[in-house]
Amino acid sequence: MLLLLIALFVMGALSTLLAPSQQSSADTGTSQQVTEGKALFTVQCSSCHGLNGEGQTTAVIQGPPLAGVGAASVEFQVGTGRMPMSQQGVAQAPVHPVRFSPEEIAALAAYVATLGPGPAIPSPEEYDTSGVSEEDIARGGELFRTNCSACHNFEGAGGALPGGKYAPSLLQTSNLHIYEAMVTGPQQMPVFNDDVLRPEDKKAIIAYLNDLHSRPNQGGLNLGGLGPVSEGLWAWIIGIGGLIIFAIWIAAKGVKAK
Ligand code: HEC
Ligand code: HEC
Known part of the structure; x- marks a missing residue:
């Protein structure tokens, strides 16, 4: 059993090592986009992510290194308004209104893609x-x-x-x-x-x-969308509850009939 586990582990490790790296995005973006993106990055992002995207980990200012996160990550983070993060020290960058034009986002993404290969923006x-x-x-x-x-x-x-x-x-x-x-x-x-x-x-x-x-709400109770657990619970409460009421009703009828 232990041997099997070890074998599986080794195989898993090997396959991640040998697997070809994901589609690289180093070739996306024109050089003009990259230049514009770098300028924008210096003003808007470097305070946290470093002048060359190397990241910062001082006590007050933190931003992860961006080499290899890929254009897709920049488009996602900036395109959902998560970045530029406006407040440090929160657990998770919240979604905000988007602060850049599509061209500016493309330029930022093209620049960050030059820092290291990572997933490209999907077509x-x-x-x-x-x-x-x-x-x-x-x-x-x-x-x-x-x-x-x-x-x-x-x-x-x-x-x-x-x-x-x-x-x-x-x-x-x-x-x-x-x-x-x-x-x-x-x-x-x-x-x-x-x-x-x-x-x-x-x-x-x-x-x-x-x-x-x-899909419109197809009628029926909205059970909070918690899935089988809550649905099972409701079935149980309503089912057992119904049985109890039924039992009481029978008992009451029984009393009257006497
Ligand atoms: C281990 C937990 C976990 C799993 C599993 C997971 N996600 Fe997420 N997902 C998250 C977290 C946490 C975030 C928020 C990240 C952030 O705010 O930076 C997120 C964010 C997202 C977003 C962005 C939503 C937005 O409003 O911008 C999408 C879309 C998404 N996930 C889809 C998926 C899909 C599709 C799957 C399955 C293939 C999946 N997730 C699996 C934890 C998870
Ligand atoms: C106030 C500091 C701050 C500023 C300014 C900022 N970031 Fe960030 N950034 C963070 C932190 C902290 C995280 C990690 C937290 C998270 O993902 O929610 C992050 C995460 C990211 C990620 C995800 C990295 C990954 O590992 O996938 C990308 C991409 C990114 N930032 C791009 C940008 C870009 C582009 C800008 C400028 C438009 C920017 N950030 C401005 C602090 C900042």
Whole structure:
């Protein structure tokens, strides 16, 4: 048993070592974009992330190094308004209104991509879900329940995590940002690279989330979306409660009949 575990571990370690690195984004962006991005970065981001994106870890100012996070991470962080972070010392950068134009975000992303290879910004074909079939949406639902619902809840409504952190609701997130979150793994979220979730799996998950949110509430009680646990609990309360009421009613009738 122990030997088997060790063998599995070694195989896992080897496969991560040997696996080709994820799609690199070093070639995205024109040199003009990179120049503009660097200028913007110096003014807006370097106070926390360092002049060359090397990061800072002084007692007051903290920002992780950005070499290798990739253009997708910058587009996600700046495109959802998380960056530039306005307040230090909070557990998690909150979502804010976006502070840059799409061109400026592209320039920042192009600059950070030159610091080291990382995931590229996905192309529209990768997250466009218009042609996705019903079966794929159902498969996306299964993949979501297996990979995502532990943190984001069964209906994507989000949930609290230890240490004052949280997995946000996915109800308002754009296709692009769902895809980018999966390939960059912000905060405690794992990175779902293409070996873990193939591109078509990612698309299926995005299609499922869209479908979930476009569907009107189909009547019935909203049980808080907590999934089988709360539904089971409700069934139990209503079921047993109903039995008790029924028993009392029979008893009462029995008394009258005497
Ligand atoms: C006030 C400090 C501060 C400023 C200003 C700031 N950041 Fe950050 N940044 C952080 C901290 C702290 C984190 C890690 C916390 C988190 O991810 O919520 C972070 C995380 C990131 C990440 C994710 C890194 C990863 O490992 O995936 C990216 C990308 C990023 N910042 C880009 C930027 C860009 C681009 C700007 C400028 C537009 C910027 N940041 C401005 C503090 C800052
Ligand atoms: C271990 C917990 C965990 C798992 C599992 C997880 N996530 Fe996340 N996710 C997070 C956290 C934490 C954040 C917030 C990161 C931040 O604010 O910087 C997040 C953020 C996101 C966002 C950004 C939402 C927004 O409002 O900008 C999306 C989209 C997302 N996750 C999708 C997914 C999908 C799809 C899966 C499954 C394939 C998944 N997550 C699995 C913890 C998780």
